[in-house]
């Protein structure tokens with residue numbers, strides 16, 4: 001059994017949790033580190049993406065990786081790129097704000113699967129829509145997911161957090177505070193209201209979306225939805241942050 005943990009590097013405890021989970025599945029754990037240009041709609045964002053290859057090797061190895069692989073662009077895309085479609089769910093939420101982002105993610109993940117041929121691949125729930133879409137294309141690879149790892153104050157760990165100042169990090173905590181409060185409500189309308197209200201209380205947070213979705217198809221959740229999840233995205237000082245939490249109680253309209 002070979003387990004692949006695809007990453008874009010700048011590893012943190014969230015990635016280490018994926019690698020540790022991978023090690024529970026197999027003794028052979030490959031961590032790929034490739035900053036995929038196809039999934040960046042903005043060149044500046046691609047250039048600014050944090051990179052720390054030496055530290056990545058250390059953190060991946062400490063967490064149990066048996067191989068840390070840095071493919072080159074030409075390895076992944078040797079010829080004409082066959083872009084994968086992300087379908088209707090791929091154009092919602094993250095997809096609406098970041099056109100072609102998910103097509104880029106699916107294309108690279110598919111290439112990594114073709115090259116490594118893993119039995120399993122591990123992804124974080126932090127990018128919940130990405131996780132959903134990857135499951136739709138993984139035909140021969142079992143997808144294993146790991147809950148989001150948070151800092152003590154609740155902020156979801158993300159490579160992009162390195163761009164936040166101390167003060168901006170404190171402001172960013174509004175996201176997990178809003179999600180925690182909303183997901184404990186047992187009424188869907190109340191939950192939505194709480195989400196909006198708490199997010200609006202932090203002036204530096206510019207909301208993109210705050211929704212409660214049905215995990216089955218990413219439509220707006222209804223009382224009858226079996227599994228519901230609150231998703232939030234927005235910016236603090238131009239830095240895009242996303243997070244999500246499952247509704248913890250059965251919600252009613």
Ligand code: PAF
Nearest residue numbers: 006007008036105108127
């Ligand atoms: O989640 C990420 O880090 C990336 O989107 C992934 C899955 C490694 C594809 O580049």
